[in-house]
Amino acid sequence: MAVNWNLQAVEILETLGCTGTGGRKVLDSFEKENGVKLPKKLYEFLCAAYNSPLFSTADIWTGKSPALCFLYEEIDEMIESDHEYWEKNPADYVDNDYYQISQIPREDWGQKVSNYLLIGSDYGAGVVEFGIRTEDLDQDDPPVYMQHECDPITVWSLHNKTVSDYIMQVLCDVLSCCEYSTAQHVLEKAGWRFQEYKPANQRQRKPAAGTLAEGQALLKERGVDLSQAVYCHSDYGSDAYCACGWDADTQTFYISREDREAPCWGNLLIFSKS
DSSP states (O other), X not given: OOOBOOOOHHHHHHHHTOOOSSHXXXXXXXXXXXXOOOOHHHHHHHHHHTTOGGGTTSSSOOSSSSOOEEHHHHHHHHHHHHHHHHHHOGGGGTTOHXXXXXXXXXXXXXXXXXXXXXXXXXXXXXXXXXXXXXXXXXXXXXXXXXEETTSOTTOOEEEESSHHHHHHHHHHXXXXXXXXXXXXXXXXXXXXXXXXXXXXXXXXXXXXXXXXXXXXXXXXXXXXXXXXXXXXXXXXXXXXXXXXXXXXXXXXXXXXXXXXXXXXXOEEXXXXXX
C-alpha cells in the first residue's frame, strides 16, 4: 500500500494514539455559557486533542489554560487595568488603541475591530494570537486570522483560509520537531520508534541524527515518493513547508520538512511501530 499523504488531523491523532480526554464536556459547556456554536472542524479537533501532551508546546490551545476566549474579553481586561492611568493623563493616551476603544460604547466596538474567538498563540514568544471572527463561527471550516502585538489591536490579517489548514499546519509543525522535541518524547513514551535525518551541516540532536542523504536513500529503498506528499505551510522558517504521510502496511509515519529559502534547515522524521 502506498503512503497516504491525505490524512486529516483527527485521523493522525487517532492513529498515533495521542487523543486527549474530557474535551467534549468542556467545549459543550463553553458553547452554552457563551451562546455560540463552535465551527465543526474546530470542535472535532479540540475534542480529540484536548489535554493531549503532544500539543504542550504548540500554537493552538488544547488544554485547560489558556482556554478559548474572545478578543472583546481581552479588551475589557486591558481597559479595566489601564483606565486609572488614562484618567490622570488622558492626553498621553490619545493614540492608545485600548483608550480609543474605551471612548465608544461597547456595542459600537465593531466599528473599530471585529470580535474574534481566540484559539491559539505562538508558543515561543507569545507575540501573535490566532482567532476566528465571531461572524464566521456559523461556518464549518472558517478562516483563521492573526494579530501581531507590534500592530494595532484593530489590525488582523488572514493566516489560513480554513481552520482545517491551520490545525494541520500546527500538527505538522509539532510532528516535525523543528522547534521543540515534544513529539519525539511523547511518541517514544507511547511506544513509537523515532528516526531523524538532517542535512550534514545541521546541529545534531541527541542521539545524533542520520544525514538527510541517508534518509532519502532509505525512502528510495522503501519506495516512498516525496513528490506525492501534500505540503502545508509552516510557521517555522522563512519559506518552510511540512507534510505528514502514513504507511498502514508498515505502521510508519513519514514527516518531511523543507525550507525552500534555506534548504540546510530541512529534515525527515520517521515514527514507526515496527
